[in-house]
Amino acid sequence: MFAAMFETKLAKRKNTILFIVLLTAITGCSPAPKEELSTQKQTDSMPIKNLLPKKPLGKPVVYQVFTRLFGNTNTTNKPWGTIEDNGVGKFSDFTDTALQGIKELGTTHIWYTGVPHHDLITDYSAYGITPDDPDVVKGRAGSPYAVKDYYSVNPDLADDPAKRLQEFEALIARTHKNGMQVIIDIVPNHVARNYQSLAKPEGMRDFGEQDDTSVEYAQNNNFYYVVGEDFQVPLPLDGYQPLGGDANPMSDGKFAESPAKWTGNGSRKAQPHFHDWYETVKVNYGVKPDGSYDFPRLPEQYMQLGIKQHVAFWSDKKVPDSWLKFRDITGYWLDKGVDGFRYDMAEMVPVEFWSYLNSSIKIKKPDAFLLAEVYNPELYRQYIQFGKMDYLYDKVEFYDSLKAIMQGKEKAKVLHHIQSGLQDIEQHMLHFLENHDEQRIASDDFAGRVGGAQMGKPALVVSALISRSPTLLYFGQEVGEDGSEDLGFGDPSRTSIFDYGGVPAHQRWMNNGKFDGGQLSESEQLLRSYYVDVMKISAFHPAMLGSYMPISFKPDQVADAQTGEVLNSQTGINSADKLVAFVRYTDNQRVLVISHFEQQRSINLAVVLNAEQLDTLKLNTDAYVGVDLLTGTKQTLIVEDKLGVMELSLAPMQSVVIQL
Structure with missing residues (x-):
């Protein structure tokens, strides 16, 4: 030709x-x-x-599961459905067979999303758990990023809520037995509005328990305060009603908080906007309201120094109380056998804190896997070199550009410019095509009206093979899940993280707990096989x-x-x-x-x-x-x-x- x-x-x-x-x-x-x-x-x-080769060569593959949804076989999917209506997955659903199916994709780490105990509406008062107020809970199942108790786990996930921590410890052991490591979420920027730990170790204090609430800011306060004003529930938009309008004795448009605290995304209003993160409150890391810092700054040369030097720097420094609390929380989970953490909205927390926290983690567990959600490319090197992160999301440059290519809005060569510009840190930049925040590839709003799930195939090859970066897969992605269910609070095109429900394509792979793909269509089976082949190349091929x-x-x-x-x-x-x-x-x-x-x-x-x-x-x-x-x-x-x-x-x- x-x-x-x-x-x-x-x-x-x-x-x-x-x-x-x-x-x-x-x-x-x-x-x-x-x-x-x-x-x-x-x-x-x-x-x-x-x-x-027969063994992985050191390039990680992270498989993200939304733990509440993974094992649920209920197909009802009623909008705003209760746990009885729509069902819920359990820790016990991750059987050896299920875990081997995950490992088949080259998986080295499973990120169990939504494990720490967060606000939810299901009543567990019989287990000593205080009910949560629908006026400050998003969805009926609640946001996994409104953590209520960092020393416990979501009772929804346990067969016996009284033994929920033991059941999670058993899952950690089962995951390790199947040759993979465990990652859970840490959400340092904010906690649930009604944070209260029932399971904290003796001598530990809750966030805010010792705060001076008469001032907006103090270095050792865990929160910021709107002094002299009480919190007011946001005005609803577009006809929104908590729980879809279902009756609940606590759903009265009120939530007692006096004085009001700053909201998780930084809103300083006693009545935040409906689109603010009103279900959470912002944690104080020693950043004053004027933006200045109330802690020592790292000298520039520490970008080039190692973990031991960072530990030594902080060893004689006075740091804010919130730093100490998260050091204790991560240490607690490492002792339980957790192998690493995914940090939510890490760039909203000062990089010096990450130097302090991550160096303490690495001294305790040198091979801990530390993944951070950072979206500002200008900050990448600071959070890797100062903050001692292992991996950052490569969203704003790589993922966003790849998505535009898939949708026919961008020229493919832009990826080469991005990849060339990241050569010094490419092994730290996590690649993904889906996660709980992003649209499903097969959704109508992404590629469903054109190439559908098949458009994910060339993108997967590029994303997984172009660099030394680890790859993240989101459960159901490998069988073409389209995220089209309208379950209540969550929007279709993204599998809801706020509601109880089932994930149809993934459920067909589950095949009622057999985890053998027995109900998949031929095209879904072929898609999963393709993912297995590509991810084996990513995980096993020396050239990677x-x-x-x-x-x-x-x-x-x-x-x-x-x-x-x-x-x-x-x-x-x-x-x-x-x-x-x-x-x-x-x-x-x-x-x-x-x-x-x-x-x-x-x-x-x-x-x-x-x-x-x-x-x-x-x-x-x-x-x-x-x-x-x-x-x-x-x-x-x-x-x-x-x-x-x-x-x-x-x-x-x-x-x-x-x-x-």
Whole structure:
């Protein structure tokens, strides 16, 4: 198809050595001897399991489960339904079979979301738990980010609420037995409006218990106060009624709090807005109301110093009381066997606190997994180097751009600019396509009206393989869950974190507790198998810990597979803008990755490597046959006169991952 470009240089080589085998376009090894050629066929396929090492190589895969929803087999999904109406998942639903199904995706860490005891409406007063007020609870099942008791766990999740902590400890042990580690949430910026720990160890004080409420701010106050004013419940919008209007003796538009506290997102009003985080109150870390700091600042050189030096810095410093409380909380959970934490809205808390907390954690457990929600790219290096975070969300740059590419709103090459700009910290930037805050890929508002869950396939390949970063998967993503259920407080397109309910596609994989995919449709089964294959490459392939080389395309390197028409900007369609390609490589491993984001058109493509790229990849004049790890088929790269060319065809939304 691209004869005009390459026929003169390559035709003779194609005729004589088309089937010479190399350890891939991209392995950097020597070609196979000519006597082996008769055993090689372009149509051969090879199982991926025969091409990968048997053990993970150190690139984490985090599987996020919304613990309350994961094991629920109830399919009622009544809006604002009670726990009796819609059911709830339990710690015990994570059986060995379920955990092995999670591990099959290359999972190294399970993030059990919603474990700490948070506000909820179900009545557990028989267990000594005070009821929560619907006027300051979002949804009937409550927000997992309005933590009420950091020393206990959500009673909804236990078969016997009186033994809820023991049941979670058993889940920790079961997860470890199945070869994975445990992450839970820590929400340092805010706590529930009615925080009260019933399970705190002897000698511990609750947040706010010793505060001086006569002043707006004091260094050792845990909260900020609106002095002289009582809290008022926000005015509802759009006809909102707590619990969907269902009667509840505490649902009276009032909540006793005097004086009012600042709201979790920083609102200083006694009556916050309905869209404020009114179910929570902001924690004071020694940041004065004028924005100045009431604690020592880290000298600049500490960005380059290690954990022991950070511990030493804080050892003789007086720090705010809230710092001490969260140090004790994280230490408590580490002692229970938890392996790490996901920190909610970490950038709303000063970076010095993170230096203090994370260095204390790492001294106690050096391999603790510390993941932070930070959205400001200008702060990434501070929170990694000063704050000693292991990983940050790569949302604002990478995820947001990848989403725009999936929706046809952005050119694919933007990812290369982002990836190049993060090379010094790329291994710290967590990649994801879904989590509890983001829309489901298959939802109508994301990609459901165009490529649906299938559009997640090329995006997964790029997201999981482009860098040394860990990958996060959200439960149900691998079977195309669309998040379309309207369960009450939560909005469709995101699986609700506020309501009781079931997750239909995920429930089909659960198959009434068998966790064997027995109820999945054929397309859902194939999608999950695809996720398994890609994530095995991410977790097991040595090249995934190597370097990154971007590959770009000119418009005349792409042609319509049906008509042969070159798809350039003159025709109004530039299919080169819908291709993401790169090489991941080490000294002796080479993998070429190409993802095609076009939703309807099949293309023929010429991959061209220049002299500099060939030199970096140690590819000399010859023909190299590589294996696509996703299909087992072979593709040939011909190198002559310091030019490498591979011609291949790609279906809509197809990816290739080529190596031998």
